[in-house]
Amino acid sequence: xxxxxxxxxxxxxxxxxxxxxxxxxxxxxxxxxxxxxxxxxxxxxxxxxxxxxxxxxxxxxxxxxxxxxxxxxxxxxxxxxxxxxxxxxxxxxxxxxxxxxxxxxxxxxxxxxxxxxxxxxxxxxxxxxxxxxxxxxxxxxxxxxxxxxxxxxxxxxxxxxxxxxxxxxxxxxxxxxxxxxxxxxxxxxxxxxxxxxxxxxxxxxxxxxxxxxxxxxxxxxxxxxxxxxxxxxxxxxxxxxxxxxxxxxxxxxxxxxxxxxxxxxxxxxxxxxxxxxxxxxxxxxxxxxxxxxxxxxxxxxxxxxxxxxxxxxxxxxxxxxxxxxxxxxxxxxxxxxxxxxxxxxxxxxxxxxxxxxxxxxxxxxxxxxxxxxxxxxxxxxxxxxxxxxxxxxxxxxxxxxxxxxxxxxxxxxxxxxxxxxxxxxxxxxxxxxxxxxxxxxxxxxxxxxxxxxxxxxxxxxxxxxxxxxxxxxxxxxxxxxxxxxxxxxxxxxxxx
Amino acid sequence: xxxxxxxxxxxxxxxxxxxxxxxxxxxxxxxxxxxxxxxxxxxxxxxxxxxxxxxxxxxxxxxxxxxxxxxxxxxxxxxxxxxxxxxxxxxxxxxxxxxxxxxxxxxxxxxxxxxxxxxxxxxxxxxxxxxx
Numbered sequence: 153x154x155x156x157x158x159x160x161x162x163x164x165x166x167x168x169x170x171x172x173x174x175x176x177x178x179x180x181x182x183x184x185x186x187x188x189x190x191x192x193x194x195x196x197x198x199x200x201x202x203x204x205x206x207x208x209x210x211x212x213x214x215x216x217x218x219x220x221x222x223x224x225x226x227x228x229x230x231x232x233x234x235x236x237x238x239x240x241x242x243x244x245x246x247x248x249x250x251x252x253x254x255x256x257x258x259x260x261x262x263x264x265x266x267x268x269x270x271x272x273x274x275x276x277x278x279x280x281x282x283x284x285x286x287x288x289x290x291x292x293x294x295x296x297x298x299x300x301x302x303x304x305x306x307x308x309x310x311x312x313x314x315x316x317x318x319x320x321x322x323x324x325x326x327x328x329x330x331x332x333x334x335x336x337x338x339x340x341x342x343x344x345x346x347x348x349x350x351x352x353x354x355x356x357x358x359x360x361x362x363x364x365x366x367x368x369x370x371x372x373x374x375x376x377x378x379x380x381x382x383x384x385x386x387x388x389x390x391x392x393x394x395x396x397x398x399x400x401x402x403x404x405x406x407x408x409x410x411x412x413x414x415x416x417x418x419x420x421x422x423x424x425x426x427x428x429x430x431x432x433x434x435x436x437x438x439x440x441x442x443x444x445x446x447x448x449x450x451x452x453x454x455x456x457x458x459x460x461x462x463x464x465x466x467x468x469x470x471x472x473x474x475x476x477x478x479x480x481x482x483x484x485x486x487x488x489x490x491x492x493x494x495x496x497x498x499x500x501x502x503x504x505x506x507x508x509x510x511x512x513x514x515x516x517x518x519x520x521x522x523x524x525x526x527x528x529x530x531x532x533x534x535x536x537x538x539x540x541x542x543x544x545x546x547x548x549x550x551x552x553x554x555x556x557x558x559x560x561x562x563x564x565x566x567x568x569x570x571x572x573x574x575x576x577x578x579x580x581x582x583x584x585x586x587x588x589x590x591x592x593x594x595x596x597x598x599x600x601x602x603x604x605x606x607x608x609x610x611x612x613x614x615x616x617x618x619x620x621x622x623x624x625x626x627x628x629x630x631x632x633x634x635x636x637x638x639x640x641x642x643x644x645x646x647x648x
Numbered sequence: 649x650x651x652x653x654x655x656x657x658x659x660x661x662x663x664x665x666x667x668x669x670x671x672x673x674x675x676x677x678x679x680x681x682x683x684x685x686x687x688x689x690x691x692x693x694x695x696x697x698x699x700x701x702x703x704x705x706x707x708x709x710x711x712x713x714x715x716x717x718x719x720x721x722x723x724x725x726x727x728x729x730x731x732x733x734x735x736x737x738x739x740x741x742x743x744x745x746x747x748x749x750x751x752x753x754x755x756x757x758x759x760x761x762x763x764x765x766x767x768x769x770x771x772x773x774x775x776x777x778x779x780x
Contacts, residue, residue, distance in 0.1 A: 291744075299751065
């Protein structure tokens with residue numbers, strides 16, 4: 153048996169099995185849980201990278217699970233889009249796995265084994281969501297990801313329980329609406345295989361059942377990705393979680409959901425169907441504009457950096473949904489590129505903030521005084537992430553904004569263009585406020601006594617992933633033309 | 649009226665779903681919210697089971713006693729799909745039930761922790777404590 157041909161399923165089965173291994177091992181020796189997790193994530197990263205290379209060289213892969221032929225069996229579909237997102241997930245998961253060691257030891261010392269097991273299972277769920285080619289299988293994977301993420305977020309203790317409960321209620325409603333939508337699709341098409349449904353939809357485009365399915369799936373995913381009117385659960389859930397969990401959930405959950413909605417909208421319903429349903433002046437892009445403005449406004453009034461970042465995520469979701477609905481190639485390119493860029497930038501910010509919180513015990517802006525002298529490397533990594541969010545070249549954030557704004561101009565959606573610029577401006581204000589306090593806001597005593605502030609960096613296992621994430625933000629920005637020409641053009645070119 | 653009788657299951661599932669949704673939004677007691685969640689999920693199960701029904705159809709167990717030596721018997725293998733209820737939605741709902749159980753268990757565990765933290769499971773009282 154050729155091992156390379158089995159790579160798509162190895163990406164899922166390997167971490168799934170090692171999740172159980174981690175539970176078993178941690179029963180005997182808790183110290184082994186972390187190395188095993190890092191090993192698993194490294195192997196997963198290598199497997200996804202291998203899949204990506206094979207997709208670039210040989211084109212999309214359709215893998216039959218247990219060799220049952222579609223549309224009856226479940227198949228994994230790995231094209232350029234899903235391979236890209238899978239690699240992004242495995243990179244972020246690997247970085248967070250390395251980062252987790254010290255914070256988990258400090259925050260939840262007696263539940264280390266449970267944490268790593270849930271962490272790996274959640275990664276499996278996310279990878280499955282990107283790779284699967286079956287609409288019902290996607291629902292199961294959404295629930296696997298959600299259930300593990302509820303448990304992970306609840307590790308935050310005290311306030312986290314109530315905010316996680318709210319997330320659980322809303323998240324389940326979202327997933328149930330998706331399930332209902334799949335039911336309506338099944339009534340009309342009699343199939344659950346995405347590629348199979350896509351071939352049947354054009355003949356049914358007038359059907360009101362298909363329209364109901366489209367709306368239900370769309371709204372279900374909007375709830376899961378915290379798109380504007382449904383964003384209420386996100387800030388509390390992510391703020392009250394432990395820093396490791398926020399650094400894992402914040403970059404990946406919303407972004408993978410955006411990926412799923414691209415998959416369903418463009419590859420199941422098809423762009424022709426999707427855009428023929430919403431014509432006229434009122435369309436989804438306007439909702440995205442409101443999402444961006446509301447997210448930016450609330451980010452502006454926060455005094456806690458972690459809470460501020462969660463509102464920035466809501467604005468970023470607006471970017472991606474807007475770009476997706478612009479209806480032109482550049483807009484979709486921007487959205488796909490932003491999935492990768494935003495995941496890595498958010499990871500960078502949350503990892504740096506997690507290190508700062510580990511040393512300072514606080515994430516309030518007012519407590520950041522003189523942080524540059526105390527933790528120069530961590531703070532520089534934070535600045536790189538911030539530069540990405542503002543959109544300063546050559547970071548990845550600049551290029552995704554460039555694509556999105558060009559797409560907005562091409563589509564004549566001026567409100568979207570203005571919202572993007574306003575949001576960049578707000579991000580600049582937000583981060584310069586932190587920079588000001590971090591560089592110049594030294595404590596009073598230090599000025600009088602002229603005592604040299606002790607450098608007090610976080611341990612290497614936290615510093616390393618933070619710096620790597622910062623380097624990736626710049627690296628992704630510098631290799632933008634490669635990413636677009638090798639991967640994104642292949643996907644977008646087949647649609648427009 | 650005829651529409652309601654003809655599509656009774658579908659009307660019922662919408663009513664159940666709205667009941668669940670109302671409980672989740674309007675009830676202050678967290679346990680009642682979880683009960684609402686359960687009703688919501690069960691309504692979808694009812695929907696899926698309803699779509700698999702066919703009038704006059706049998707259970708989908710195919711009974712064939714084919715003699716491999718007789719090629720002519722292969723005609724018995726031909727299956728008339730209209731004679732059997734669609735088994736797929738049932739299978740899908742088994743998975744959905746499992747998901748529902750897991751969600752319920754997790755929600756109850758979280759409520760237990762909320763009670764230990766706040767000594768109440770009334771939403772408005774918890775919010776009052778959080779805003780202090």
